[in-house]
Amino acid sequence: MSSNQSRAMKLADYQAPGFSVSDIYLEFDLQDEQTRVTAISQVQRVDSAIRDLELDGKKLILEGLWINGTQTEVSLTEQGIRLTEVPDQFELRIETLIDPVNNHALEGLYKSGGAFCTQCEAQGFRRITYFLDRPDVMARYRVKVIADKQDCPYLLANGNLIDSGDAEQGRHWALWEDPFPKPCYLFALVAGDFDKLEDQFTTHSGRQVELQLFVDKGNVSRGQHALDSLKKAMAWDEQKYGLEYDLDIYMIVAVDFFNMGAMENKGLNIFNSKYVLADAASATDQDYFNIESVIAHEYFHNWTGNRVTCRDWFQLSLKEGLTVFRDQQFSADMASAAIVRINQVRVMREHQFAEDSGPMAHPIRPAEVMEMNNFYSVTVYDKGAEVIRMLHTLLGEQGFRKGMDCYISRHDGQAVTCDDFVQAMEDANQRDLSLFRGWYSQSGTPVISVDCEWDESTQQLRLDLTQKTPPTADQAEKQPLHIPVAIEVVPVSGQGEGRSEVLSLTGQQQRFTFENISAEPAVALLTGFSAPVKVDYQSTPGHQLAVILYASDPVARWDACQQLVSDAIFTIAQNDARTVPDFPIELFAGLLEQAQTEPALIAEMLELPSFETLAQQRDRIDVDALLGARKQLKTLLAEKFSAQWQRLFIQLSNPQYDYQQQQVERRRLSGVCLSYLACTEASLDILRQAYKHSDNMTDTLAVLKACQAENLPLFDELMQDFEQRWHDDPLVMDKWFALHAGRQHPGCLSTLQLLMSHGRYSINNPNRVRSVMGTFAFYNTEGFHRRDGSGYRFLTDYLLELDAVNPQVAARLITPMIQYAKLDENRQQKIRLQLLRLFEHKSLSRDLYEKVQKAL
Numbered sequence: 001m002s003s004n005q006s007r008a009m010k011l012a013d014y015q016a017p018g019f020s021v022s023d024i025y026l027e028f029d030l031q032d033e034q035t036r037v038t039a040i041s042q043v044q045r046v047d048s049a050i051r052d053l054e055l056d057g058k059k060l061i062l063e064g065l066w067i068n069g070t071q072t073e074v075s076l077t078e079q080g081i082r083l084t085e086v087p088d089q090f091e092l093r094i095e096t097l098i099d100p101v102n103n104h105a106l107e108g109l110y111k112s113g114g115a116f117c118t119q120c121e122a123q124g125f126r127r128i129t130y131f132l133d134r135p136d137v138m139a140r141y142r143v144k145v146i147a148d149k150q151d152c153p154y155l156l157a158n159g160n161l162i163d164s165g166d167a168e169q170g171r172h173w174a175l176w177e178d179p180f181p182k183p184c185y186l187f188a189l190v191a192g193d194f195d196k197l198e199d200q201f202t203t204h205s206g207r208q209v210e211l212q213l214f215v216d217k218g219n220v221s222r223g224q225h226a227l228d229s230l231k232k233a234m235a236w237d238e239q240k241y242g243l244e245y246d247l248d249i250y251m252i253v254a255v256d257f258f259n260m261g262a263m264e265n266k267g268l269n270i271f272n273s274k275y276v277l278a279d280a281a282s283a284t285d286q287d288y289f290n291i292e293s294v295i296a297h298e299y300f301h302n303w304t305g306n307r308v309t310c311r312d313w314f315q316l317s318l319k320e321g322l323t324v325f326r327d328q329q330f331s332a333d334m335a336s337a338a339i340v341r342i343n344q345v346r347v348m349r350e351h352q353f354a355e356d357s358g359p360m361a362h363p364i365r366p367a368e369v370m371e372m373n374n375f376y377s378v379t380v381y382d383k384g385a386e387v388i389r390m391l392h393t394l395l396g397e398q399g400f401r402k403g404m405d406c407y408i409s410r411h412d413g414q415a416v417t418c419d420d421f422v423q424a425m426e427d428a429n430q431r432d433l434s435l436f437r438g439w440y441s442q443s444g445t446p447v448i449s450v451d452c453e454w455d456e457s458t459q460q461l462r463l464d465l466t467q468k469t470p471p472t473a474d475q476a477e478k479q480p481l482h483i484p485v486a487i488e489v490v491p492v493s494g495q496g497e498g499r500s501e502v503l504s505l506t507g508q509q510q511r512f513t514f515e516n517i518s519a520e521p522a523v524a525l526l527t528g529f530s531a532p533v534k535v536d537y538q539s540t541p542g543h544q545l546a547v548i549l550y551a552s553d554p555v556a557r558w559d560a561c562q563q564l565v566s567d568a569i570f571t572i573a574q575n576d577a578r579t580v581p582d583f584p585i586e587l588f589a590g591l592l593e594q595a596q597t598e599p600a601l602i603a604e605m606l607e608l609p610s611f612e613t614l615a616q617q618r619d620r621i622d623v624d625a626l627l628g629a630r631k632q633l634k635t636l637l638a639e640k641f642s643a644q645w646q647r648l649f650i651q652l653s654n655p656q657y658d659y660q661q662q663q664v665e666r667r668r669l670s671g672v673c674l675s676y677l678a679c680t681e682a683s684l685d686i687l688r689q690a691y692k693h694s695d696n697m698t699d700t701l702a703v704l705k706a707c708q709a710e711n712l713p714l715f716d717e718l719m720q721d722f723e724q725r726w727h728d729d730p731l732v733m734d735k736w737f738a739l740h741a742g743r744q745h746p747g748c749l750s751t752l753q754l755l756m757s758h759g760r761y762s763i764n765n766p767n768r769v770r771s772v773m774g775t776f777a778f779y780n781t782e783g784f785h786r787r788d789g790s791g792y793r794f795l796t797d798y799l800l801e802l803d804a805v806n807p808q809v810a811a812r813l814i815t816p817m818i819q820y821a822k823l824d825e826n827r828q829q830k831i832r833l834q835l836l837r838l839f840e841h842k843s844l845s846r847d848l849y850e851k852v853q854k855a856l
Contacts, residue, residue, distance in 0.1 A: 007370070008368040008369060008370045009368060009369055009370070009372075010367065010368040011312070011314040011365070011366070011367050011368065012367070014311075014312055014314070016046075016047070016136070017046065017047075017132060017134065017136060017137050018045065018046060018047040018049075018050030018053070019043055019044065019045055019046060019047075019050070019053055019132065019137075020043070020044050020046050020137060020139075021041045021042065021043055021044075021131075021132060021137055021139040022042045022044065022139060022140065023041070023042045023139055023140045023141075023142070024039060024040065024041045024042070024139045024140070024141055024142070025038075025039070025040040025041075025142045025143075025144075026038070026039050026040075026129070026141065026142070026143045026144070026187075027039075027143075027144045027146070028109075028143070028144070028145050028146065028147075028189060029146045030100075030116050030145065030146060030147040030148075030152065030191055032100065032101040032111060033099050033100075033101055033102065034097050034098075034099065035097065035098050035099075035100055035109065035116075036063070036095065036096075036097055037095070037096045037097075037098060037109075037128055037129050038093070038094075038095050039092075039093070039094045039095075039096075039129040039130075039131065040091060040092070040093045041091070041092045041093075041094075041131075041139070042089075042091060043086070043089070043090055043091070043092050044088070044089050045086070045087075045088045045089070051084070051085055051086075052082050052083060052084050052085070052086070053082070053083040053086050054077065054079070054080065054081070054082045054083075055080045055081050055082075055083070055130040055131055055132060056079055056080045056123070056125075056126040056130065056131060056132070056133035056134075057079075057080035057081060057096075057126050057129070057130040057131075058080070058108075058126045058127050059098070059099075059103075059108075059127055060096045060097070060098060060126075060127070060128075060129070060130065061096060061097040061098070062074070062081070062094070062095075062096055062130070063095040063096060063097055064093075064094075064095045065081075065083075065092070065093070065094050065095075065130075066092075066093040066094075067083070067086060067087070067090050067091070067092060067093075068087070068090050068091055069091070069093075080126065080130055081130055094129055094130050096128075096129050096130065098127065098128065100116055103127070104764050104805050104806060105805070105806055105807065105808070106119055106257060106258065106259045106766070106806060106808075107119055107120075107123075107124035107127055107259070107808075108120065108124045108125065108126070108127025108128050109127065109128050109189065110257075112255045112256060112257035112258070113192075113216065113255065113256050113257065114151070114192055114193065115152070115190060115191065115192025115193070115194070115253075115255060116147070116152065116189065116190065116191040116192060117188075117189070117190045117191075117192075117253065117255050117270055118187065118188050118189045118190070118265075118270070119258070119259060119260070119263060119270065120184060120185045120186070120187050120188070120265075121185040121186070121263060122185060122313055122316075122372045122373060122376075123185075123372060124185070125184035125185060125187055128187075131184055132184075133184055133185075134183070134312070135183040135185055135309055135310050135311065135312060135313065135415055136183070136311045136312060136415040137183060137184070138181040138182055138183050138309070138413075138415060139181055139182070139184075140177075140178065140179065140180070140181050141157075141158060141159065141176075141177070141178045141182065141187060142175070142176070142177045142178075143157040143158065143159075143175070143176045143177075143178075143187075143189065144173055144174070144175045144176075145157060145173060145174050145176070145189060145191055146167060146171055146172070146173045147171060147172070147173075147191045148170060148171055149166070149170055149171060149172040150170060151192075151193065152191040152192050152193065153193050154190070154191065154192060154193065154194055154196075154214065155172070155173065155174035155191050156174075156176075156188075156189065156190040156191070156214075156251060156253065156268055157174070157176035157178075157187075157188060157189050157190075157268060158176060158178040158182070158186070158187060158188050158265060158266045158267050158268050159176050159177050159178030159179065159180075159247060159266065159267055160176065160177060160178075160179075160247060160248045160249060160267075161174060161175070161176055161249070162175050162176065162177050163175040178247075178266055178267065180246065180266065180306075180307065180413070181413060182266050182306060182309070183309055183415065186264070186265050186266050186306060186309075187265065188263070188265030188266070188268040188269075188270060189268075190214070190253045190255075190268065190270065192214075193217065194214035194215060194216065194217065194253070195214070195215050195216070195217055195218065195219060195220035195223075196212055196213065196214055196215075196220075197212070197213040197215070197220055197223045197224065197227050198210070198211065198212055198213075199211040199227055199231065201230075201231055201234050201235075201245070201250075203234075203238065203244045203245060204238045204244060205244060207244075207245075209234075209245055209247070209248065209249065209250055210248060210249040210250070211227060211230060211231070211249075211250050211251075212249065212250070212251045212252070213226060213227050213230075213251075213252045213253075213254075213276070214251065214252070214253040214254065215254045215273070215276060215277065216254065216256070216273070219254075219273075219277055221279065222276075222277040222278055222279045222282070222283075223254070223276060223277060225278045225279075225288060225291055225292070225659075226252065226254075226275075226276045226277075226278070226291055226295055229291060229292040229295040229296065230250070230252065230295050230299060232292070232296070232330075232334065233295060233296035233299045233300065233330060234299060236296070236330050236333065237299070237300060237303075237326075240329070240330075241303075241326075241401065241404055241405075242405070243302075243303045243408070245302060246302070246307070247266075247267045249267065250267060250269075250299075251267060251268045251269070252269045252270075252271055252276065252295070252298075253268070253269070253270050253271065254271045254272075254273040254275075254276035254277060255270060255271070255272070255273060256272075256273050256730055256765065256767065257764065257765055257766065257767075258270070258271070258272040258273075258766065258767075259766050259806070259808045259809060260272065260376075261274075261275050261294050262275055262294050262295075262297070262298045263298070264297075264298040264299075264301035264302070264305055264306060266302070266306050269298045269299075271294070271298070272767065273730075273731065274287070274290075274731050274734070274767060275290060275291050275294040275295070276291060276295075277731060278291055280657040280659070280695070280696045280697065281695075281696065281697060282697055282726070282729060282731065282732050283697055283731075284696075284697045284698040284701055285659065285664045285667060285668070285698045286698075287697075288659045289331070289335060289664075292331070292334060293327050293330070293331045294327075296326075296327045296330045296331070297323055297324065297326075297327035300323050300326045300327060300330070301319065301323050303408060304319055304322045304323045304326065305319035305320075305323055307408070307412055307413065308407070308408060308411045308412060308413075308414060308416060309414075309415045309416075310415060310416070310417070311415045311416055311417050312417075313369070313372045313375070314365055314366055314367075314369070315365060315416075315417050315418050316375060316376070316380050317364040317365060317380045317381075317384035317387075317418060317440075318416070318417065318418045318420075318421055320376075320380055320381050320384055321364060321380065321381060321383070321384020321385050321387060321388055322384070322385075322388050322421070324381050324382060324384065324385035324388075325384075325385040325388040325389055325392070328340065328344060328385060328389075335661060335664070336600050336661060336664075336665065338554035338555065338558075338600070338601055339600050339601070339604060339665075339668075341528065341529065341554075341555050342554075342555060342558050342604050344382070344385075344529070345529045345555065345559075346610075346613070347378065347382050348378075348382055348383070348386065348529070348532055349612075349613050349616055350610060350612035350613050350616070351378045351382075351612070352378040352379055352382050352383050352445075352532070353445050353534070353616045354612070354615075354616060354819045354822075355377060355378055355379050355815075355819070356379070356383075356443060356444050356445040356472060357444075357445070357470075357472070357616075357819070357821060357822070358473070358818055358819040358820075358821060358855075359473045359818050359819075359851070359854040359855040360374070360377070360473070360815075360818065360851060360854060360855075361379075361443045361444060361472035361473045361474050361475075362375065362377070362379055362443050362474055363379075363439075363440060363441050363442055363443045364379055364380055364383055364384040364387060364418075364439065364440055365418050365440045365441060366380075367441070367474070369850075370846060370849070370850040370853075371811070371845075371846040371847045371849075371850050373807075373808050373811065373847050374811055374847060374850055374851060379443075383532050386529075386531070386532040387439045387440070387532075390436075390439070390482075390483075390484050390530070390531055391403075391422075391425055391433075391436070393484045393486070393502060393530055394431075394433075394436070394482075394484055394504075395425065395429050395431065399425075399428070399429045399431075400425070402428040402429060403424055403425035403428040403429060404424075405428070406424040406425075406427060406428040407420075407421055407424035407425070407428075410424055411424075418440050419437070419440075422436070422437055422440075433482075435480075435481070435482040435506055436481075436482040438479055438480075438481045438482070439481055439482075442469065442475065442478060442479065442481065443472045443474055443475050444469045444470060444471070444472040444475065444478060445469070445470075445532065445533060445534055446467050446468065446469045446481060446483065446531075446533040446534070447467070447468055447469070447470065447533065447534045447535075447536055448465055448466065448467050448483070448485065448505070448525075448526075448533050448534070448535050448536065449465070449466040449467075449468070449536040449537075450463065450464070450465060450466075450523075450525060450535060450536065450537040451463070451464040451466075452464075452523055452537070454517060454520060454521055456520070459515065459516055459517050459518050460513060460514070460515055460517065461489065461513070461514040461517040461521055461523075462511065462512075462513050462514075463487075463503075463511070463512045463513075463514075463523070464509065464510075464511050464512075465485065465503070465505050465509070465510050465511075465512065466508065466509045467480055467481065467483060467505055467507075467508060467509075467533075468508070469481070473854065480506065480507055480508045482504070482505070482506050483504075483505040483506075483531045483533060484502050484503070484504060484505075484530050484531055485502070485503040485504075485505050485525065485526060485530060485531065486500070486501070486502045486503075486526060486527040486528055486530035486553075487500070487501055487502075487503060487523060487524060487525055487526075487527060488500045488523075488524040488527045488547075488551050488552065488553055488556055489514065489517065489521045489522070489523055489524075490521065490522050490524065490546055490547060490550040490551050491519040491520065491521060491522075491546070491550070492519070492520045492521065492522050492542065492543060492546045493519055493520070493546075494546070494549060494550045495519065496518070496519050498550065498551065498552065499514070499517075500527070500552070500553070502530065522539070522542075522543035522544075522546035522547050522550075523537075523539075523543070524547045524551050524553065524556035524559075524560065525537055526556075526559075527551070527553040527555060527556040528553055528555050528556070529555055529559075539560075539563075541564060541567075541583045544560040544561075544563060544564045545560075545564070545583070545586075545587065547560040548560045548561050548564070548587070548605075549590075554601050557601070557605070558601065558604050558605050561587065561591075561605040562605075562609050562613070564583060564584060564587060565584050565587075565608060565609060565633070566609045566613070566614060566617060567581075568580065568581045568583065568584045568633060569608070569609070569614060569626070569629045569630050569633055570614075570617075570618065570626075570629070572629035572632055572633060573622065573625040573626050573628070573629035574625075580632070580633055580636050584633065584637070585636075585637070585640060588606065588637055588640075588641060589641070591605055591606055592606075592641055592644045592645075592648065595648055595669060596648075596651065596652075599652075599665040599666055599668070599669040600664075600665035600668060600669070602669060603665070603668045603669040603671075603672045606669075606672050606676075607672055608630060608633065608634055609630075611626065611627065611630065611781045614626055614630070615822050616822070618822070619821075619822060620822065620823070620824055620825075621822055621823065621824070622824060623781065623785045623823065623824070623827070624787070627781060627782060634676070634679060635679045637676060638676040638677065638678075638679035638680050639679070639680055641676070642676075642677070642680045642682070645673045645676045645677050645680075646673075646677060646682075646686065648669070648673050649670055649673040649674060649677065649686070649690075652666045652667075652669055652670040652673070653670070654666060654667070656695065657695055657696035657698075667698050667699060667702070670699070670702065671698070671699075671702035671705075671706075674686075674687065674690065674702050674703060674706040675702075675705070675706045675709060677706070678706035678707060678709065678710040678712060679710055683706075683712075684712070684714055687703050687706060687707060687712070687714060688714060688718075690702075690703045691703040691704070691718050697732070697735075700722070701735065701739075703718065704718060704719065704722065704739055705739070708739055708742060708743050711743065711744065711745050715743070719736065719739065719740065722736055723736055727760070730760075730767070730768075731767075733760050734767050734768060734771040735771070737755055737758075737760075737761070737768065737771040737772050737775075738771040738772070738775040740755055740772075741755060741771065741772045741773070741775040741776045741780060742775045742776070742779050742780050743780070744780055744781065744782035744783055745782075745783075748776070748780060748782075748783035749783065749790060749791070749794050752772065752773075752776060752794065755772050756772065763801065763802060763805055763806075764805060764806070766806065766809045769802065769806075769809055769813070770809070770813075773795065773798055773802075773813055774812075774813055776791075776794075776795070777795050777813055777814075777815075777816045777817070778815075778816055784816065785823070785827060787826065787827070788830075789827070789830030789831075789833070789834070792817060792830055792831050792833075792834045793834055795813070795814075795817060795834075796817075796834040796837055796838060798813075799813060799814060799838065799848065800837075800838070800841060803844060803845050803847075803848050804843070807845035807846070807847035807848060808847055810845070810847065810848050811845070811847035811848050811850075811851055814838075814848060814851055814852070815851075817831055817834065817835070817855075818835070818851055818852070818854070818855035820832075820855075832856065835852050835855050835856050836856065838852045839852050839853065839856060
């Protein structure tokens with residue numbers, strides 16, 4: 001690896017571009033292996049001190065370059081080309097050849113399933129033509145697409161269609177124009193043959209917008225939910241934030257080969273088909289939810305990401321954290337707000353906290369990066385959203401809206417920074433947020449230690465809060481942050497009213513006093529997960545039970561339940577206990593009695609904490625002991641309440657599938673019941689009949705996951721039938737592959753080898769790779785963390801192969817292996833050995849090299 005490849009880029013080194021591009025005309029003559037791209041740019045010098053123009057380019061064949069019509073020689077650089085002593089203002093024409101059909105990295109222009117499509121974020125445009133590939137260079141785009149008319153009847157690009165026609169030799173063309181300046185990462189092109197769904201949306205100002213959804217042939221019936229979700233998102237954004245869509249047409253294209261979930265290209269969103277296609281037979285309730293959420297997310301980017309974009313890639317959370325928060329708000333309004341929030345908390349605790357404690361720890365605005373693709377992370381996205389949520393908490397609904405209005409009106413059409421966003425919030429609310437800005441530059445998960453004392457004689461409750469952020473791999477010194485700590489005080493007896501308040505923790509240590517607390521209180525801390533922090537508070541089982549029974553905040557009730565059960569699991573693991581503490585048994589007895597009154601929340605409370613959640617609560621965990629303790633508790637609860645699980649499961653059965661909230665909640669609770677029933681001896685007939693009579697994918701997968709989790713022989717029988725029914729459906733087969741890859745049994749590595757030799761497996765398909773190796777690495781805990789290290793070796797062997805094909809996907813798959821600090825010394829040594837193998841590999845990509853280097 002060259003020194004340039006391993007060199008980090010630093011936020012502190014940012015310099016504004018020396019040149020701007022006001023307009024660019026792009027012409028694509030699409031051919032599988034030799035697509036000709038003509039780019040004609042209107043370039044202006046904006047910094048007189050910069051004489052040479054350096055353009056980014058990667059894997060391009062340069063056919064010619066002209067300045068004001070005169071062919072010009074260029075100098076090659078490691079990043080692209082250099083043009084010396086160019087005029088202050090000129091027309092730049094560049095012709096390049098590219099090879100879409102062999103572009104397996106899926107960046108730039110590539111061919112997927114017979115269709116040409118693009119992915120330019122973050123730095124894919126440089127694979128199309130030589131250009132100033134940076135987000136603070138914004139231009140108006142005019143794009144002509146030429147292709148074979150029979151193979152590619154649809155020719156799409158950003159903006160509005162302004163002309164089209166036939167060309168020679170059975171080809172045709174379309175001309176598109178986007179009137180809004182945008183960075184090149186938002187450029188998009190699609191050419192292919194699809195089925196099309198059409199609809200319209202009337203904006204609040206009365207404009208008519210054409211909606212078009214393009215899907216693979218034969219899938220048109222599975223696109224309606226996505227189109228309906230788009231219309232909901234457009235209406236919601238107008239009502240919530242007063243933001244109206246600004247083009248005449250909005251298009252979504254679903255493709256099977258895509259590195260990400262979706263991409264918000266202006267007016268032409270390109271989606272991974274798993275976030276578009278759904279019907280009851282092939283998609284689960286979670287699939288329906290995810291489609292609605294991701295459709296909304298990409299639409300919301302139209303203003304928070306497109307009309308106002310980020311100045312540089314260090315500011316990525318400016319658009320992603322904000323837009324994730326907005327899609328979370330939308331999802332909470334469309335579904336169960338409590339369950340949506342609980343699932344967001346799970347993501348933070350299982351994945352983001354792990355990232356904070358590992359070698360890739362970074363603030364939501366990183367100080368430096370080696371490979372930008374590596375910072376499309378849970379920290380930038382999900383922690384970034386939590387930081388926005390804290391602003392919303394501190395400023396209130398109206399204050400946050402005022403700040404948003406100020407931000408959009410002030411910066412429309414600009415490329416700006418995270419500081420610009422916070423400044424707009426400050427100015428709109430006349431509020432000093434200086435201390436809050438630390439969340440953008442400081443990495444790590446703060447820990448709030450709590451000392452609580454109630455004085456019965458004075459009826460006074462005292463809370464002493466101390467915040468400390470442990471050192472992280474990138475930062476040793478930490479400063480106090482502004483943390484909104486929402487609390488709820490409830491009487492342990494259940495008699496009397498509770499009290500809710502948001503405490504503003506701004507120093508290292510603060511005392512908060514509450515008067516007139518007449519009955520013994522239980523305190524729920526961090527209600528609603530008001531900040532992305534950990535809480536160190538030694539609450540008693542009795543107080544936790546009071547929170548579960550009497551708190552008004554559903555997240556606090558679920559959290560107390562998780563903590564109570566987590567404590568029981570750790571007690572079993574640490575003491576190698578033959579018996580289980582009484583309190584989880586008493587808790588489950590009460591929850592089962594009231595299960596049908598709050599099915600969604602009770603389902604989440606009955607679900608045992610995952611291994612990933614448990615692992616974040618301790619250091620140097622014993623994987624085998626923890627898995628064994630969790631299994632022991634689940635088996636006991638299954639057998640203890642077997643009659644209740646069975647009775648509840650029967651009561652929850654639905655006659656016919658419909659994706660509406662009440663049914664979703666009942667199916668979720670039904671699936672939890674099945675997961676416990678699978679631990680009992682009398683479960684086989686129940687599971688077999690449930691599979692046989694299921695009319696929807698949610699219930700079908702609930703049976704298969706229950707069989708998988710308990711490693712039942714019935715699993716193989718049902719999976720064979722499942723494959724026969726769905727072998728021609730790529731998205732459902734991804735579920736089949738994932739179920740096999742996640743099965744925890746001694747022969748799981750042999751199973752993985754068989755899966756990768758399956759006729760439906762391809763290393764070139766990111767969805768298929770993630771369904772097999774992603775499931776294994778992230779969720780097959782027993783197989784991946786085998787004591788002999790064979791799981792780590794298996795993943796490493798695969799990464800060496802995958803990295804040569806698709807570095808982005810490879811770099812994401814290595815994540816569980818670099819987060820090894822929580823493991824025992826034996827496993828840490830085995831992981832380091834495999835990381836050294838990767839490090840010594842001579843042709844490792846920048847994507848993978850950065851993570852391996854930091855992990856070592």
